Amino acid sequence: MQSLSNIESLLYFSPEILLVIFAAAVVLLDLVVKDRNSSAVAHLSLAGCICVFAAVLITHFSFGDKGPISLFLGMIQLDAFSSFFKVLLLLATAATILFSLRSEELDARLKGEYYALLLAITLGMFLMASSTNLLMIFISLETVSLTSYILAGFLTHNPRSSEAAFKYITYGAVASGTMLFGLSLLFGMVGSGDVGQISVRLTELLASGEVAPLAVLIAITFVLAGVGYKIASVPFHMWSPDVYEGAPIPITAFLSVASKSAGFALFIRFFYSGFGNPELMQAVDWTFMLAIVSALTMTVGNLAALPQQNVKRLLAYSSIAHGGYLLMGGVLLTSEGIGAILFYLVVYLFMNLGAFYVVVLIANEEGSEMIEGYRGLASRAPLVAWAMAIFLFSLTGIPPFAGFFGKWLLFAAVLEQGYYWLALVGLLNSVVSLYYYARIVKAMFLEDPGEETTQVSFSTGTFALLSVFVIPTILIGFLNIFYTFSNISVSVIPMQ
Amino acid sequence: MLLSLMIFVPLLGMIAVLLLPRESEELVKRVTLLFTLIPLALAVALFISYDRSTAGTQYVVNVPWIQAFNIQYHIGIDGLSVTLLLLTALLGPICVIASWRNIEKGIKAYMALFLLLETGMLGFFAALDLFLFYVFFELTLLPMYFLIGIWGGPRREYAAIKFFLYTLFGSVLMLVAMIAVYLNSGAPGARTFDIPTLITLAATAGHALNDLNFQIWVFLGFFIGFAVKVPIFPFHTWLPDAHVEAPTAISVILAGILLKMGTYGLVRVNMAMFPLGLDFFCNGIGFWGNSLALLGFINIVYGSFCALAQTDFKKLVAYSSIGHMGFVILGLSARNDSGITGAILQMFNHGVISAMLFLLVGVLYDRAHHREINGFGGLGTKMPIYTGITTLAFMASLGLPGLSGFVGEALSLLGAYDKFKLLTILSTIGIVVGAAYFLWTLQRVFLGTLNPKYEELPEINGREILTLVPLGILTIALGVWPNFAIDMFRESVTNLIGVLQIN
Numbered sequence: 001m002q003s004l005s006n007i008e009s010l011l012y013f014s015p016e017i018l019l020v021i022f023a024a025a026v027v028l029l030d031l032v033v034k035d036r037n038s039s040a041v042a043h044l045s046l047a048g049c050i051c052v053f054a055a056v057l058i059t060h061f062s063f064g065d066k067g068p069i070s071l072f073l074g075m076i077q078l079d080a081f082s083s084f085f086k087v088l089l090l091l092a093t094a095a096t097i098l099f100s101l102r103s104e105e106l107d108a109r110l111k112g113e114y115y116a117l118l119l120a121i122t123l124g125m126f127l128m129a130s131s132t133n134l135l136m137i138f139i140s141l142e143t144v145s146l147t148s149y150i151l152a153g154f155l156t157h158n159p160r161s162s163e164a165a166f167k168y169i170t171y172g173a174v175a176s177g178t179m180l181f182g183l184s185l186l187f188g189m190v191g192s193g194d195v196g197q198i199s200v201r202l203t204e205l206l207a208s209g210e211v212a213p214l215a216v217l218i219a220i221t222f223v224l225a226g227v228g229y230k231i232a233s234v235p236f237h238m239w240s241p242d243v244y245e246g247a248p249i250p251i252t253a254f255l256s257v258a259s260k261s262a263g264f265a266l267f268i269r270f271f272y273s274g275f276g277n278p279e280l281m282q283a284v285d286w287t288f289m290l291a292i293v294s295a296l297t298m299t300v301g302n303l304a305a306l307p308q309q310n311v312k313r314l315l316a317y318s319s320i321a322h323g324g325y326l327l328m329g330g331v332l333l334t335s336e337g338i339g340a341i342l343f344y345l346v347v348y349l350f351m352n353l354g355a356f357y358v359v360v361l362i363a364n365e366e367g368s369e370m371i372e373g374y375r376g377l378a379s380r381a382p383l384v385a386w387a388m389a390i391f392l393f394s395l396t397g398i399p400p401f402a403g404f405f406g407k408w409l410l411f412a413a414v415l416e417q418g419y420y421w422l423a424l425v426g427l428l429n430s431v432v433s434l435y436y437y438a439r440i441v442k443a444m445f446l447e448d449p450g451e452e453t454t455q456v457s458f459s460t461g462t463f464a465l466l467s468v469f470v471i472p473t474i475l476i477g478f479l480n481i482f483y484t485f486s487n488i489s490v491s492v493i494p495m496q
Numbered sequence: 497m498l499l500s501l502m503i504f505v506p507l508l509g510m511i512a513v514l515l516l517p518r519e520s521e522e523l524v525k526r527v528t529l530l531f532t533l534i535p536l537a538l539a540v541a542l543f544i545s546y547d548r549s550t551a552g553t554q555y556v557v558n559v560p561w562i563q564a565f566n567i568q569y570h571i572g573i574d575g576l577s578v579t580l581l582l583l584t585a586l587l588g589p590i591c592v593i594a595s596w597r598n599i600e601k602g603i604k605a606y607m608a609l610f611l612l613l614e615t616g617m618l619g620f621f622a623a624l625d626l627f628l629f630y631v632f633f634e635l636t637l638l639p640m641y642f643l644i645g646i647w648g649g650p651r652r653e654y655a656a657i658k659f660f661l662y663t664l665f666g667s668v669l670m671l672v673a674m675i676a677v678y679l680n681s682g683a684p685g686a687r688t689f690d691i692p693t694l695i696t697l698a699a700t701a702g703h704a705l706n707d708l709n710f711q712i713w714v715f716l717g718f719f720i721g722f723a724v725k726v727p728i729f730p731f732h733t734w735l736p737d738a739h740v741e742a743p744t745a746i747s748v749i750l751a752g753i754l755l756k757m758g759t760y761g762l763v764r765v766n767m768a769m770f771p772l773g774l775d776f777f778c779n780g781i782g783f784w785g786n787s788l789a790l791l792g793f794i795n796i797v798y799g800s801f802c803a804l805a806q807t808d809f810k811k812l813v814a815y816s817s818i819g820h821m822g823f824v825i826l827g828l829s830a831r832n833d834s835g836i837t838g839a840i841l842q843m844f845n846h847g848v849i850s851a852m853l854f855l856l857v858g859v860l861y862d863r864a865h866h867r868e869i870n871g872f873g874g875l876g877t878k879m880p881i882y883t884g885i886t887t888l889a890f891m892a893s894l895g896l897p898g899l900s901g902f903v904g905e906a907l908s909l910l911g912a913y914d915k916f917k918l919l920t921i922l923s924t925i926g927i928v929v930g931a932a933y934f935l936w937t938l939q940r941v942f943l944g945t946l947n948p949k950y951e952e953l954p955e956i957n958g959r960e961i962l963t964l965v966p967l968g969i970l971t972i973a974l975g976v977w978p979n980f981a982i983d984m985f986r987e988s989v990t991n992l993i994g995v996l997q998i999n
Binding site for chain 1: 561562563564565602605630631634635637638641642645646652653656657660661664665668669671672675676678679
């Protein structure tokens with residue numbers, strides 16, 4: 001693998017550099033623009049996303065797809081895997097900016113900071129997806145965490161939002177601390193921060209008996225605390241319902257999709273390249289623990305979602321459950337399992353962001369996030385109601401929607417490894433999840449709107465944005481290209 | 497091509513309907529009728545041109561779909577599927593006509609969903625790739641949920657979600673079994689979902705699929721998935737609820753087609769693909785060897801007795817469906833020529849007869865706005881034509897010789913008697929009870945003195961007769977000349993028995 005020095009790396013680092021430039025430009029523009037209702041700042045950030053998107057594609061196709069390149073003396077790595085996540089994260093960021101533009105709950109006075117922070121968090125997530133060094137992993141994780149605390153508490157007039165930020169920061173501090181301790185244990189054992197080195201050295205040390213398997217298991221468990229917190233897996237999920245409920249809806253959407261994706265990127269790279277070595281896995285059986293965490297995560301998420309009345313909170317629990325499904329793919333550390341995770345993340349991005357977009361629209365219209373607000377939506381705004389139904393059924397995993405194909409890949413990978421009990425738990429969980437998703441559908445379609453039967457009309461832009469999510473949700477499963485891409489990006493993760 | 501066209505014409509119809517303006521209700525109905533008549537014409541064409549002398553699948557289309565997993569768009573028909581396709585295509589326009597006046601709100605969405613449902617059903621009966629088969633199977637779920645949930649009766653929300661949850665529970669178990677079959681079908685890269693290939697592989701000695709233990713488990717997975725749909729006791733409790741709440745036309749589809757999807761799946765997958773597993777449940781030692789026949793017996797007797805206890809007309813017909821589907825299970829468990837032929841015939845006949853019964857219940861409900869059997873009386877004098885058609889349907893359903901219901905049930909019992917003497921003898925109780933509840937209902941509703949409340953009840957109208965006549969003709973025709981249908985699938989049954997006897 002090609003390893004580049006700091007100066008040489010800068011060229012390959014252009015997407016991240018561009019993100020920083022645009023974040024700064026957003027802050028500056030905000031100082032210049034006097035009109036508080038102007039959306040110039042948002043549009044500049046959106047332009048930033050597009051430029052960065054182009055930069056990601058250019059760096060990938062001119063350098064990245066020729067094989068992995070190690071940048072900044074082994075700190076981060078440019079490869080198909082990181083490019084995949086960068087594209088995914090940018091889509092989520094762009095969608096969040098568009099949601100924020102349309103959301104009426106955000107405070108106009110703080111717009112500049114808001115968008116600058118969004119770009120900053122994207123930068124952190126980019127780094128999460130490409131870090132190959134323990135130190136870098138921790139720094140990228142903290143960049144994302146610190147920024148998310150502020151964004152979650154952005155509704156300064158809303159005590160729930162402040163509560164969300166406070167809970168988030170408390171849990172986050174504990175999780176990062178635990179993770180840091182785990183990382184230091186690893187560093188102590190191996191004497192190197194490089195993830196690839198860890199795999200090699202640990203295997204040697206375990207074989208020669210210099211390191212006890214239990215010590216490695218403890219270190220892994222501690223690191224998992226940090227990662228598990230980012231992807232909201234049991235038992236580190238407690239923050240997420242409160243944060244999701246309290247945060248502004250676009251941020252909730254962003255956290256549930258982007259934060260989770262970045263968490264999985266980090267998880268896959270760290271565990272796959274650091275601990276995916278078969279010999280190491282034989283000595284330290286840490287995947288079984290992960291299987292249990294996965295089963296618990298989806299079960300807890302789904303059962304807790306059942307009685308929810310607030311759609312945002314319901315989707316928060318559902319997103320915990322989806323983290324559990326995704327973890328199933330991580331249990332295996334086979335290329336099928338990881339391919340399935342990548343595919344599912346793409347699907348999840350569209351269907352979950354779509355669902356949150358509808359929540360934004362309804363919150364604007366009704367001023368409420370409760371299920372009652374959705375009552376009779378089918379007769380008031382049929383297109384929006386049908387779109388929401390498609391997102392929800394896709395989240396349940398019912399064909400012909402994309403969510404089914406995603407789940408199908410995950411379950412096939414799990415069954416391939418003989419984890420029948422885990423697949424069964426996952427599938428029964430899908431049945432449970434139908435019940436709460438269908439409650440929203442029921443409110444929209446089966447219940448009468450009451451006296452209020454006025455048609456709600458939305459702008460063409462709204463429908464255009466909605467179709468950006470609906471069409472992939474219907475079609476992704478039928479397109480071969482996505483299966484291919486998730487397989488390619490797996491093939492470039494270094495196993496050593 | 498013809499077959500693909502038939503499957504996707506309703507889907508095109510759905511798009512066409514969605515593009516029509518909401519106000520032009522009459523146009524929506526006509527367009528829907530047109531788009532259900534095209535599949536019917538195509539199904540008749542297939543039925544006529546189908547080569548009866550061979551068991552092989554015909555009109556095969558096989559193109560790659562998701563190459564990463566060797567999933568193909570593979571469709572084709574054999575004698576069994578062509579029969580059920582005809583039934584589906586026939587009930588399509590009948591249901592549209594039956595819904596002409598009864599659906600008051602959202603006719604556009606109703607028709608669009610109905611067309612989507614029809615695509616799912618047609619595709620299911622034609623699919624020859626297990627993955628495709630599953631996708632079509634699930635495709636019927638969503639429209640059905642909405643059709644019951646939006647246009648149903650007072651407890652529609654409960655009935656719709658119960659139907660949905662039960663079926664989804666069954667189908668996730670089926671999904672596990674399906675993936676297990678796929679993973680065991682070969683080395684990575686050589687795996688397949690292709691049903692004919694899988695049938696061959698499962699019969700190849702030494703192949704991973706040809707393992708008794710494996711087949712028992714996947715048999716169970718698929719079986720539960722289909723059993724919920726049939727429905728087989730103890731997975732049947734969604735059916736009465738769904739039927740009672742569903743609008744007439746949807747009840748017709750539910751009883752006429754959706755239940756057959758379960759038994760069709762049993763034949764297509766459980767029997768043909770897992771003969772060893774089937775052998776264990778039909779011919780094994782002790783309890784398990786009788787289990788499938790026992791379930792058939794329970795369905796027959798339990799369903800009939802439940803029907804006897806009902807005072808709601810529609811619920812009575814719903815429970816009688818459970819009883820009649822028991823004959824299909826019993827016939828299949830016999831695994832011989834007359835048993836399987838009888839079972840398949842019974843599927844078709846029950847589709848026709850139960851469709852008639854539900855249509856008739858709907859006619860009465862539209863006029864009286866209730867379905868309480870004891871609340872009527874003496875309708876025979878007010879509605880002679882209606883009474884005549886109802887009597888025909890009742891007689892066909894209770895198994896009067898000369899009408900179609902008799903042939904299927906008699907053949908099923910005949911086949912089953914070879915293998916399960918005691919259970920077959922006991923199952924005939926169901927026929928006696930069946931006669932009892934139908935005749936008793938006939939007496940309570942149509943005979944005796946006319947309830948003065950219904951002095952002004954109008955006679956069945958032309959539109960309603962139009963929906964019933966084709967079904968009535970089929971009932972009589974198949975009763976007199978069952979070979980008309982049997983000829984279609986004789987070769988396929990012989991072929992299936994050949995597969996079953998490899999062991």
